[in-house]
Amino acid sequence: MDSATRWTPDAEPTKKDAERDAKKEKRLMLSLFRNTEIRLFLLLALVVTALGSALAFLLNEQAAVYVLATSFILIFLFLLFTKQRYRKITELSHQVDRIVHGDDSLSITSFKEGELSLLQTEVQKMTVRLREQAGNLGKDKRYLSESIADVAHQIRTPLTSINLLITLLAKEDLAPERRLEAVRELEVLLARIDWLVTALLKIAKLDAGTAVFTRNTIELAALVATTLEPFVIPLDLRNITVRSTVAGTLDCDLSWTAEALGNIIKNCIEHLDDGGLIQISSEQTPIYTQIVIRDNGSGFDDEDLPHIFERFYKGEQAREGNYGIGLALTKMIISEQNGTIKAQPNEPQGACFDIKFYHHSTR
Secondary structure (H helix, E strand, O other): OOOOOOOOOOHHHHHHHHHHHHHHHHHHHHHHHHOHHHHHHHHHHHHHHHHHHHHHHHHOHHHHHHHHHHHHHHHHHHHHHHHHHHHHHHHHHHHHHHHHOOOOOOOOOOOOOOHHHHHHHHHHHHHHHHHHHHHHHHHHHHHHHHHHHHHHHHHHHHHHHHHHHHHHHOOOOOOHHHHHHHHHHHHHHHHHHHHHHHHHHHHHHHHHOOOOOOOEEEEHHHHHHHHHHHHHHHHHHOOOEEEEOOOOEEEEOHHHHHHHHHHHHHHHHHOOOOOOEEEEEEEEOOOEEEEEEEEOOOOOOOOOHHHOOOOOOOOOOOOOOOOOOHHHHHHHHHHHOOEEEEEEEOOOOOEEEEEEEEOHHHO
16 A cells, blocks of 8 residues: 555544534535525525516516526525524524533634624623622622531520520529529520521621611710610629710611611620720711720730621630621621721720711712
8 A cells, every 4th residue: 555545543533524514514504594584585586586587588688697697696695694604603602502501711702893793792791790600609608608607606605505504404403592593594695695696687688788777867976875775784783984975967877877886885895894994986077977986995916906897706805705796797787888997906905996987978
């Protein structure tokens, strides 16, 4: 066998490729002629060609031949260009199908200017959007999984203590004093669980965007009074002094804003010794209304400062029963009302929370 007829490994794949391309062309032509609009156009074109040729034949045989030839050439050119468009549309359709089935890494850049290029651009936009949505869904799933794990952990701790206390209360020989003490401990634990569930529901509303904020012009003094109302007894029992020098008004939702400030007051109380001091002051400018809450407690550790408002974060100095969601909820409420909050050390000691509610026309 000479070299001209010697078989090579590439000969068979090339033949298969040619056969595959021929089959594709055949399927393309079949799909072209299955199109009702194409068939209707061809029918009308043939009818017009026949009528034009017949009329031209009555005038001149050469004119009839010219009309007939020109008509068939135009029909052929139409079919040729339509076939090319079908090929591009088919290619684009296959790429869209691959995107729908998960292959979102495609880059469609093979078309030139024209209507198909516009369609290509829209498909590219859709692909980018699908990538973003898939990424966001993945983040949301991970976040939800982590949040559920954190919530389960937070609730499990007091539930474990409740189970132990119930076992203790079931003992018949338990002293009345110890039984009463256990009942009080149960009340405290149940109150903690109730507060935790309530706070988590509020966070869920804020996350979902279903929380309703009713903005009214509120006197800052009234806002502070509403905030401090639930803490009157704890403050009195621990002899903690609150000095408020606020003045002016704030456009906000009274209930939600008092909730946010209340979580800060609660945090201050937890880090104060008996006889401590909490100071609340305010300042109004054309740009924002500022509320500053300071205490002279244990303050923050430097490594905790960047994470103060993170959900479920607990610092080294966190007290027992601290779930790490109060300040996170505070930040969400303030942010929903066009505000910012910053935590920093107070001089000479303690913590300082700087809150600014920006006027809507300036931010």
